[in-house]
Amino acid sequence: MRIGSIINGTERVGEDRNTIDVINPYTNEKAAEVALASREDLDAAVNNSLEVFQTTMKKMPAHERSDILRRAAEILEEKAEEFASVIVEEAGKPIKHSRSEITRSIQILKFSSELAKHMTGEVLPMDAALRGENRMGIVKRTPIGVVGAITPFNFPLNLSLHKIAPAIAAGNTVVFKPAEKTPISAYMLVKLFQEAGLPNGAINLVMGTGEEVGSALVTHDKVKKITFTGSLPVGKTIRETAGFKKVTLELGSNSPNIVFEDGDIDQAVTSLVLGAFGFSGQVCVSAQRIYVQKGIYQEFLAKFIKATEELVIGDPRDDKTDIGPMITKEAASRAKSWIEEAREQGATIETGGSQDGTVLTPAIITNVEQKMKVVSDEAFAPLVSVMPFDTEEEAVSRTNDSIYGLQAGVFTKDIDRAMRVSDQLEMGGVWINDASTFRQDNHPYGGVKQSGIGREGVKYAIEDMTESKFIGIKLNP
Numbered sequence: 121m122r123i124g125s126i127i128n129g130t131e132r133v134g135e136d137r138n139t140i141d142v143i144n145p146y147t148n149e150k151a152a153e154v155a156l157a158s159r160e161d162l163d164a165a166v167n168n169s170l171e172v173f174q175t176t177m178k179k180m181p182a183h184e185r186s187d188i189l190r191r192a193a194e195i196l197e198e199k200a201e202e203f204a205s206v207i208v209e210e211a212g213k214p215i216k217h218s219r220s221e222i223t224r225s226i227q228i229l230k231f232s233s234e235l236a237k238h239m240t241g242e243v244l245p246m247d248a249a250l251r252g253e254n255r256m257g258i259v260k261r262t263p264i265g266v267v268g269a270i271t272p273f274n275f276p277l278n279l280s281l282h283k284i285a286p287a288i289a290a291g292n293t294v295v296f297k298p299a300e301k302t303p304i305s306a307y308m309l310v311k312l313f314q315e316a317g318l319p320n321g322a323i324n325l326v327m328g329t330g331e332e333v334g335s336a337l338v339t340h341d342k343v344k345k346i347t348f349t350g351s352l353p354v355g356k357t358i359r360e361t362a363g364f365k366k367v368t369l370e371l372g373s374n375s376p377n378i379v380f381e382d383g384d385i386d387q388a389v390t391s392l393v394l395g396a397f398g399f400s401g402q403v404c405v406s407a408q409r410i411y412v413q414k415g416i417y418q419e420f421l422a423k424f425i426k427a428t429e430e431l432v433i434g435d436p437r438d439d440k441t442d443i444g445p446m447i448t449k450e451a452a453s454r455a456k457s458w459i460e461e462a463r464e465q466g467a468t469i470e471t472g473g474s475q476d477g478t479v480l481t482p483a484i485i486t487n488v489e490q491k492m493k494v495v496s497d498e499a500f501a502p503l504v505s506v507m508p509f510d511t512e513e514e515a516v517s518r519t520n521d522s523i524y525g526l527q528a529g530v531f532t533k534d535i536d537r538a539m540r541v542s543d544q545l546e547m548g549g550v551w552i553n554d555a556s557t558f559r560q561d562n563h564p565y566g567g568v569k570q571s572g573i574g575r576e577g578v579k580y581a582i583e584d585m586t587e588s589k590f591i592g593i594k595l596n597p
């Protein structure tokens with residue numbers, strides 16, 4: 121299969137283009153060949169998106185935008201298995217997790233379809249201000265124009281839709297630059313929107329590398345907003361080069377979880393095994409640090425190791441598989457080298473950490489120190505450190521000892537403690553009695569500190585993809 125960019129509804133796959141191969145991380149087979157976009161293609165995509173914004177999307181009634189999004193949801197429901205298989209193939213995500221990504225993606229489309237009809241503003245009490253008598257003030261929300269959406273490989277459909285669907289709901293157009301490793305689902309998604317009736321050019325797909333096409337999208341003066349999900353170094357570059365654009369950055373973390381003595385140990389174990397090792401830890405809110413109160417530390421650790429060793433490792437196409445490959449052999453080798461470095465610095469590897477090509481077995485690490493990479497840097501791999509603590513104050517301060525702050529998990533039955541600790545954690549979100557990893561698609565989601573800027577979750581993304589416009593009327597009584 122040879123695929124390419126789609127600009128104004130037309131595919132650009134010319135033989136003269138440079139290409140990259142999409143490689144199945146488990147079988148190592150070629151899944152597709154991608155014809156890369158040039159800088160000229162990018163310019164054409166942005167110019168066309170601006171034209172379609174001005175001539176079509178800006179004027180499209182809310183009920184039409186809503187209908188298109190609902191139809192897209194229905195088509196995705198019909199094609200769910202096809203999309204899930206593609207995510208298995210391009211990302212190596214186990215089929216059961218790929219299916220759940222599709223289910224969540226359908227929800228994003230449905231939420232967006234509903235919210236397209238609820239872009240309300242407000243009427244201001246103008247006479248609250250001196251000289252405000254006989255004046256009327258209206259605040260409207262208006263679309264901003266061309267949105268540049270840049271996405272990572274790990275949730276190729278869900279995270280792309282967290283940008284594209286709210287942008288369409290708000291009446292914007294989108295230039296979409298998906299991850300190089302997972303462009304097939306992106307290509308299918310743009311085709312799906314065509315089938316759902318979205319006008320040509322309302323989403324333009326540019327296939328290219330981050331360095332060449334991504335960076336040119338970020339600096340393009342006709343793009344009004346960049347919404348990016350990916351790593352911290354790229355996020356920093358985007359922040360520095362985006363100029364006057366609005367920027368949403370959804371970056372990484374070394375997500376913490378705290379298990380208190382009054383928490384439900386079995387519930388914590390079940391949530392955290394999935395939370396630490398789901399999709400081989402290649403999840404931005406993957407549980408990477410687990411702080412366990414001393415009185416239950418040994419019991420928790422024993423149960424956590426046992427449950428981890430029961431995970432089924434193997435072919436991601438198999439329904440029973442819990443853990444498949446990482447995205448590349450290099451990613452697995454890098455994580456393996458962090459585990460070895462921690463071991464040399466005195467850590468104990470309680471289980472896992474052996475590598476076979478792209479597959480790294482889930483590793484539980486103890487006797488760690490804050491300075492070790494496995495604790496302080498984002499691992500983005502199937503590894504987790506389990507650390508004992510004494511007091512609530514200690515747990516809070518060690519949890520906050522990070523450059524990141526995306527989501528945390530807290531396991532406790534004490535409601536007062538739950539609220540006290542949540543208030544003190546420097547995080548974009550806190551889950552009580554679930555792992556840091558859990559996410560729904562309708563709550564505000566995003567980080568503080570170096571985990572990012574702005575929030576997604578359909579309603580919150582729409583807020584960031586619109587401008588408020590004030591219209592004042594001087595009335596003649």
Ligand code: NAD
Nearest residue numbers: 271272273298299330331334335350351354370371372404
């Ligand atoms: P990445 O940063 O390497 O790439 C993400 C995207 O950015 C890709 O499309 C890439 O082509 C593009 N890119 C690269 N260089 C660019 C540049 N100079 N200018 C513009 N675009 C550029 O990330 P990845 O390896 O695909 O994904 C893993 C990272 O994503 C992890 O750090 C993870 O924590 C993060 N992530 C965050 C969230 C979140 O919601 N906070 C969700 C998923 C993943």
